[in-house]
Amino acid sequence: MTDTTSSKTKAPEGIGGGSWREALRVPALAVLTGLILGGIAIMVSGSNVFAAYGALFVGAFGDPVRFFNGFQQLFTTGETAGLLRAIYPFTESLVTATPYIFAGLAVALGFRCGLFNIGAEGQLLIGALCSAFVGYSIKGLPAIIHLPLAILAGAAGGAVWGMIPGYLKARFGAHEVVNTIMMNWIAFRLSDWLLNGPMKASGFRPVTPNVEATAELPRFFPDPIRLNWGFILALVMAYALYWFLFKTTLGFEIRSVGANPDAAKYAGMNIIRNFVLVMALSGGLAGMAGSAQVLGVDHWVGAGFSAGYGFDAIALALLGKSHPAGVVVAALLFGFLRSGATRMQSIAGVPIDIISIIQGLVIIFIAAPGIIRWLYRLKNVKVEETVLTRGWG
Amino acid sequence: MTNVLELRGITKRFPGVLANDHIDITLREGKILALLGENGAGKSTLMNILYGLYKPDEGQIIVRGQEVDIRGPNDAIARGIGMVHQHFMLVPVMTVTENVMLGVEPTKNRVFLDKEKVAARIREISDQYGLEVDPEAYIGDLPVGIQQRVEIIKVLYRSAEILILDEPTAVLTPQEVEGLFKIIQSLIDKGKSIIFITHKLKEVMHVADDITVLRLGRIVGSIDPKEASPEILASMMVGRDVNLVVMKQPAKPKEAVLEVKDLYVRDERQSLTVNGVTFDVKKGEVLGIAGVQGNGQTELVYALTGLLPIDSGQIQLLSETIHLSSPRDILERGVAHIPEDRQRHGLILSFPIHDNMMLCTYYQPPFARGVQLQEKTIFTNAEALVKQYDVRTPNIYVNAGGLSGGNQQKVIVAREFSRPLQLIIASQPTRGLDVGSIEYIHSQIIKKRDEGTGVLLVSSELDEILALSDRIAVMYKGQIMDILDATKVNKEYLGLLMAGVHPKEKPVPEGTTTEKVF
Numbered sequence: 001m002t003d004t005t006s007s008k009t010k011a012p013e014g015i016g017g018g019s020w021r022e023a024l025r026v027p028a029l030a031v032l033t034g035l036i037l038g039g040i041a042i043m044v045s046g047s048n049v050f051a052a053y054g055a056l057f058v059g060a061f062g063d064p065v066r067f068f069n070g071f072q073q074l075f076t077t078g079e080t081a082g083l084l085r086a087i088y089p090f091t092e093s094l095v096t097a098t099p100y101i102f103a104g105l106a107v108a109l110g111f112r113c114g115l116f117n118i119g120a121e122g123q124l125l126i127g128a129l130c131s132a133f134v135g136y137s138i139k140g141l142p143a144i145i146h147l148p149l150a151i152l153a154g155a156a157g158g159a160v161w162g163m164i165p166g167y168l169k170a171r172f173g174a175h176e177v178v179n180t181i182m183m184n185w186i187a188f189r190l191s192d193w194l195l196n197g198p199m200k201a202s203g204f205r206p207v208t209p210n211v212e213a214t215a216e217l218p219r220f221f222p223d224p225i226r227l228n229w230g231f232i233l234a235l236v237m238a239y240a241l242y243w244f245l246f247k248t249t250l251g252f253e254i255r256s257v258g259a260n261p262d263a264a265k266y267a268g269m270n271i272i273r274n275f276v277l278v279m280a281l282s283g284g285l286a287g288m289a290g291s292a293q294v295l296g297v298d299h300w301v302g303a304g305f306s307a308g309y310g311f312d313a314i315a316l317a318l319l320g321k322s323h324p325a326g327v328v329v330a331a332l333l334f335g336f337l338r339s340g341a342t343r344m345q346s347i348a349g350v351p352i353d354i355i356s357i358i359q360g361l362v363i364i365f366i367a368a369p370g371i372i373r374w375l376y377r378l379k380n381v382k383v384e385e386t387v388l389t390r391g392w393g
Numbered sequence: 394m395t396n397v398l399e400l401r402g403i404t405k406r407f408p409g410v411l412a413n414d415h416i417d418i419t420l421r422e423g424k425i426l427a428l429l430g431e432n433g434a435g436k437s438t439l440m441n442i443l444y445g446l447y448k449p450d451e452g453q454i455i456v457r458g459q460e461v462d463i464r465g466p467n468d469a470i471a472r473g474i475g476m477v478h479q480h481f482m483l484v485p486v487m488t489v490t491e492n493v494m495l496g497v498e499p500t501k502n503r504v505f506l507d508k509e510k511v512a513a514r515i516r517e518i519s520d521q522y523g524l525e526v527d528p529e530a531y532i533g534d535l536p537v538g539i540q541q542r543v544e545i546i547k548v549l550y551r552s553a554e555i556l557i558l559d560e561p562t563a564v565l566t567p568q569e570v571e572g573l574f575k576i577i578q579s580l581i582d583k584g585k586s587i588i589f590i591t592h593k594l595k596e597v598m599h600v601a602d603d604i605t606v607l608r609l610g611r612i613v614g615s616i617d618p619k620e621a622s623p624e625i626l627a628s629m630m631v632g633r634d635v636n637l638v639v640m641k642q643p644a645k646p647k648e649a650v651l652e653v654k655d656l657y658v659r660d661e662r663q664s665l666t667v668n669g670v671t672f673d674v675k676k677g678e679v680l681g682i683a684g685v686q687g688n689g690q691t692e693l694v695y696a697l698t699g700l701l702p703i704d705s706g707q708i709q710l711l712s713e714t715i716h717l718s719s720p721r722d723i724l725e726r727g728v729a730h731i732p733e734d735r736q737r738h739g740l741i742l743s744f745p746i747h748d749n750m751m752l753c754t755y756y757q758p759p760f761a762r763g764v765q766l767q768e769k770t771i772f773t774n775a776e777a778l779v780k781q782y783d784v785r786t787p788n789i790y791v792n793a794g795g796l797s798g799g800n801q802q803k804v805i806v807a808r809e810f811s812r813p814l815q816l817i818i819a820s821q822p823t824r825g826l827d828v829g830s831i832e833y834i835h836s837q838i839i840k841k842r843d844e845g846t847g848v849l850l851v852s853s854e855l856d857e858i859l860a861l862s863d864r865i866a867v868m869y870k871g872q873i874m875d876i877l878d879a880t881k882v883n884k885e886y887l888g889l890l891m892a893g894v895h896p897k898e899k900p901v902p903e904g905t906t907t908e909k910v911f
Contacts (some may be wrong), residue, residue, distance in 0.1 A: 248764040249756045252748070259741045265700060266730070266738040267752045268721025 025047050027319055027326070030365035038358035042350055052348040059343025060336035064088040081296065084221060089339065091227035095297060097335025099124070099309045101234035102289030104327040105241050106162075106282045106318030111322040112178075112245060113278040114258035119165060119180025120286040121310025122187030123158035127287025128294045129191055130157030132301045133199060135211025146214040151233075151291045157281045158287015161187060166279025170272040176279065184310075188213065195303055207302035217296035230292030235328065237285065242324040254278055286310060315363045334359065395457070397422045397586045398443075398474075398555055403452035405438055413449070414610045417748035419603075419607035420555065425577065427601035429594070431630050431827035433797055436590050437611040438556055444476050445469045456555075466768060475553025477544045481562040484689065485533035489526055490515060493547050511550075518549050521578045530718040537620055537685070539892070545576065546824045556580065557588045566685050567855060569889035574600055578618040592828070594623040606630055631829050641839045644863040646675035650816050650847035651697070656706035656716075658689070658696045665704065666692040668871035672814065679838065679848040681862030681879070685891055686853045689871035691733055694820045694851055698730045699723045700738075711815060724753055733820035733851070735798075742794030746786060747775035749793045750808050782807035794861075799830030806834055817841055820851045835861060855887060869893040 024235060039049045063086065070083030103120045110117035117123075133155035137147060165179035192206075201209040217228040245251035256264040257274045264271055291310055294301055319333075320326025341355040365372050372378070398420040405413040413435045420426045430436045441447045443454065445463040453460050463469050469476070483492050490512045499507045512528040519526055523540045532540060541561065548556055558577075562570045577600060578586060591597055597604055598618050606613040606629040613629045627635040651674040658667035666689040674680045684690055695701035697708060699720035708716040715723055724730075732738035740749050749758045749792050751771055759770045775789040784803045786796055793801060802822070809817070821839060823831040824873035839863060842848050852858050858865055865882060867874040874890040889895075 006735075247766055247768075249761045249766060250764055252755050252766060256741055256744070258754070259743045262737045263739065263741050263752065265720065266698075266732060267722050267755075268719065270719075 007051075012308075018330065023321070024380065026369045026372050027321070027330075027366060029338040029376055030319075030362050030369075031374065032357045033365055033372065034362035037361050038354055041357055042354060045350070046153060047348055047350045052344050052350040052354075055344040055347040056337070057349075058134050059347075060093050060340030062086050087221075088225055091221070091225050091341070092334075093335045093339040094231050095228075095335075096339045097331045098231045098234050098296070099289040099293050099306075100312065100316055100331035100334050101231075101328055102292060103236060103286050103313030104307045104320060104331050105234075105238055105324060106158075106285035106289070107313045107317035108320060108327050109123040109241060109245070109254075109278060109285065110282045111317055112258045113254045113274055114261065115166075115169075115275065115278055115282070116177050117162065117180055117279065117282045117286075118177055118314065119162060119183045119187075119310070120313045121281070121306060121308065122180070122184035123161040123283040123286035124189050124290040124293075124306055124310045125187045126161045126290070127154035127158035128290030128301050128305055129194060129208075130154050130197065130287070131215075131291040131294045132211060133210045135215035135299075136209040137258055139212055141212075141214055145297070146212065147217065150211065150215040150256070150295055151288065154287045154291030154294070155284040156287070158290065159284035161282015162286065164274060166276040166283075170275045170281075176275075191301070191305070192303070195301065198203035198299075202302070205302065210299050210301050211295060215295055216299060217292065219296075226297050228296035230296035233288075233292060233330075236286065238324040238328045241285070245324070250277075286313070289313075311360070312359070315359060318363060318366050350356040395422045396397055396455075397423055397457055398588075399453075399455040400443070401453045401455065403439065403442060403449050403454075405435075405442060405447060405449050407500050411610050413442070415452070416607070416610075416612055418605050418612070420586050420588060421603070422586055423581055423584050424861040424878040425581060425589055425600055427589045427591060427597040428607065429591060429597055429604055429606045429626060429630060430522060430607035430899055431592060431829070432799070433609075433827070434607040434630070436607055437559070438610075439607070440476065440559060440588070440590065441668065443469065443474065443557065450765070455741065470551050471551065473552065473554035474557065475548030475550070475551055475555070477541070477548060477561060478556040480564060481540050481544055483532045483540055483543060485531070487532060488528065488545075489532065490528040492532055492543060493550050495526075497551065502689055514550060516548050522549065522576060522583065524549075524576055524716045537564045538566070540571060541565070541569075541573065542576070545580075553585075555586050555588070558591070559590045559844050560592070561589070562591065562593060564686065564853075566891050567884060568892055570596070570777060594626045594681060597621075597626065600621070602659040608632055613870060617807045627828055631827070633829075634827055634831055639835045639839060639860045642843070643841065644678040646678040646863065647845070648676060649673040649674050649765075650711055651849065652707075652709040652712075653697070653711075654707040656693070656696065656708065657704040658701060659704050660692050660701070663855075666871050667696065669706070670868075670873050672866055672873060672876060674847040674849050676815075676847050677842060677845045678863040679842050679850050679861050680876075681858040682849065682851045683755045683855060683858045683865055683869055683887055683891060684853065684868035688868045690851045691819070692871075693868070694730070694733065694849075697723075697849070698728065727813055727815035729814050729817045731802075731809060731817070731822045733806055733824075734900075735805055737799055740793045740801055743792055745790045745792055745793060746779065746784070746796070747771050747789045749804055750778050751787075752808060754812065778804075778807040782810075782837075799826045802826055802830060802834060807848055814841065814846050816849065818849045818851075821853065822850070823852075823854070823857060831857075855884060855891075858887075859884070859885075867891055 039053065042049050042052050066086035070086040073079050073082040106120050106123070107117050128387055131150045134153040136149040161183055165176045168179050169176045170175040192362060195206040195208065199208045201207055217230045219226060219228045221227065245255060253264070253269050254274055256267065256269060257271050261271055314329045316327055316334060319330035337358065339354050341352045344350050345352045400416055400418045403413050403416040416439055418426065428436050429691050438447060442449050443463065443682060445468050446467040453866050454463060461472055463472065488506050493515055494511045499510055515526065515528045518524060524546055526539060526546060532543065559572060563646045565573060589601060598621055603615060603620050604618055604621060604626070605615045606626065608630060653673065654671050656667055656670045657665060661780065662667045668689070672680065682690055692701055693861060696703045699718055703716050707714065710726055713861050715726065736742060741752065745891070751774065754760055755766065760767055772789060779786060779789055782803050784807065786800060793804060796804065817838065822838065823834055838850070839847055850858065850861055859879065862879045864876055865887065866876045866880050867887060869891060870893060874895060
């Protein structure tokens with residue numbers, strides 16, 4: 001009756017029925033199909049697909065020839081300059097992936113509780129501004145205090161920005177989709193004012209002053225390689241979120257509320273408290289995306305600070321099935337695509353927007369897995385889909 | 394005697410399941426064929442094939458000697474096959490006439506709906522078959538029994554000769570059931586043929602001309618009702634001997650565990666659905682609350698379990714007031730709740746069995762230490778409960794949604810009964826379950842009673858109430874009509890109470906109570 005051997009094929013937590021391979025199949029095929037259709041779009045636009053995707057690959061991972069030469073140089077002369085140049089594209093991809101991971105985790109956490117946090121963009125911006133403020137305004141602190149303080153400020157700023165719609169939902173039943181969108185606009189305009197007023201650095205451009213060196217996330221390599229501890233922090237947060245969601249009572253509660261609020265209430269869980277908590281934590285994670293970008297990469301905040309990370313994060317959470325590991329993989333994929341696209345544009349002359357097309361296609365295929373199953377004649381395995389959000393109730 | 398309908402060798406496979414395996418059934422003209430089987434036996438699949446909703450993998454459908462290909466409900470209707478679903482397909486805010494004409498709207502001058510014509514035809518059908526219905530009445534105002542008549546009229550309006558009735562008695566009071574059987578008889582008298590799907594054994598023997606029993610997608614056999622007995626039919630359905638009578642000793646009630654005084658509760662739409670209810674449940678007894686569904690039982694249970702705030706009154710558990718307590722507080726005081734809607738409240742279908750087995754106690758030791766869940770304990774607990782309560786599942790990592798209804802209910806019973814308990818509130822604990830699971834869950838409830846737990850049983854199945862209860866309270870329109878000693882009641886009397894008639898005050902001839910709405 002109880003077959004203990006079959007526990008080996010047990011799905012990872014939160015993926016639903018089936019095995020790992022089952023869980024990965026549709027997303028993998030969705031990405032493949034997206035790339036194929038993207039290739040067709042490139043052909044239609046009159047460019048060479050292979051040149052374009054070749055440039056994309058080199059832009060994302062680096063040039064194999066350079067790697068080879070870099071290693072040769074290292075072994076013959078002991079010089080690292082060549083190798084550092086070779087790894088530069090790869091590290092840039094990871095740099096791009098860093099805010100994606102944080103923001104993707106933020107949205108995924110919301111989904112797990114049945115909440116649709118569209119406000120990651122605004123929370124991220126507020127987080128960045130808070131981190132920047134702590135980073136430049138406080139002087140003379142040792143890095144060991146200043147840096148964590150700056151990160152915490154960002155997380156707290158984002159958390160407040162997320163908690164407000166959470167509270168409005170809990171207290172008045174206001175739908176979080178509407179209110180997170182509103183909070184985004186408030187954040188955008190607030191940042192415009194701050195960057196042109198109270199937080200403006202001396203000079204003409206609407207930017208904040210540079211943060212103190214003690215508030216910077218340390219980089220691993222000399223310039224121009226920007227890869228920094230933010231990336232490691234993102235991975236740590238992904239693991240922490242996994243532990244929180246699947247190994248703690250609080251995470252169990254959150255997932256229960258997301259999967260079946262009626263049963264959660266029956267089991268004595270406080271649904272309203274979970275809504276507020278999750279929106280705050282989600283906002284905090286999004287805020288950390290902004291912190292990592294400011295403290296690790298840019299060192300200041302200017303107009304147009306975020307390249308839509310908060311919105312792409314929704315796609316990442318979908319692609320990663322709201323599972324922290326899935327989000328990391330999806331964020332890396334987006335990082336590679338975004339970072340490679342720059343080179344694709346300059347070398348192959350294919351507009352960067354083609355990446356948006358590919359991303360869009362991938363998202364469609366993830367949102368409607370029936371298309372992929374039909375295209376590849378997959379058996380319709382009954383995988384329980386994660387409930388992403390409840391209706392406008 | 395001609396056969397109006399024959400199914401020959403019908404086979405339907407779903408991935409991993411053989412839902413129908415070479416099914417042969419025959420419906421004789423002017424007769425009632427009862428199709429008996431547990432949930433999952435393949436009755437619904439078979440009827441959906443007949444109604445054109447599924448395409449069979451093999452087999453033939455023969456209507457009046459002619460092989461036919463039924464591709465959808467419209468084809469079925471064209472062949473004179475009509476179906477009355479268990480869950481009515483009616484629009485509550487529309488009138489009887491409007492509901493009947495939905496889908497086949499006749500028009501005047503090609504623009505305006507010709508309601509008069511439809512209403513006239515409805516009256517004609519009503520008179521012909523004894524289906525009294527007011528064509529102008531709104532569906533939402535009609536009792537369930539009358540709504541069912543509307544469904545039957547809908548089918549007759551479309552000139553059906555073969556009627557499929559899917560679990561038609563599930564939602565009716567005993568008197569309404571009598572009324573339905575009269576209607577069925579008049580349909581037969583007028584030459585209609587009927588397939589009657591059910592899992593209620595006594596009804597089958599009462600009404601059917603032929604009985605065919607399905608089990609696990611196969612025909613187990615056909616039997617003449619004159620030769621059948623409930624025991625024979627049950628063992629055919631389940632495949633083994635079944636104990637239909639719950640074996641129990643007389644209760645040894647002690648002090649009251651639950652005391653309810655003058656309780657008023659409003660439902661989510663703010664209308665008073667529990668209207669001043671007073672009763673108590675003693676340790677070691679089963680108090681059954683009988684009543685047609687929708688007479689306040691749901692709200693009563695929600696109020697007792699803290700899911701719905703009360704309007705006024707008092708609820709005491711072991712002499713402590715609990716009507717202001719949270720669901721968790723009530724749960725921690727030793728109240729088990731088997732909810733009416735097991736998929737909505739009782740389980741998280743997308744979670745594995747092991748998580749559902751600790752859904753209410755996940756935050757307590759041994760399932761949690763601090764904030765950290767103790768997976769090993771959770772797994773061993775689930776393994777043990779699955780074994781103890783005979784949940785049929787490949788392993789404890791299967792999602793609850795993948796289990797059959799009976800096994801889902803067993804998961805809930807296992808979880809709730811494995812806590813230290815003072816009171817069990819069981820709401821429709823065996824609804825939609827197969828005979829085997831019903832037997833098991835009943836025996837578990839009696840076992841808990843004998844251990845000294847108080848049991849409040851809410852059920853719209855009179856047989857269940859009679860089988861388990863030591864005292865019976867009948868609820869009607871949010872009030873308790875009477876509380877009776879279970880050893881001294883008869884079904885007819887209970888039926889009258891369920892219909893809101895107090896026989897002591899107003900003696901009404903049996904079987905006419907449902908007509909009082911006109």
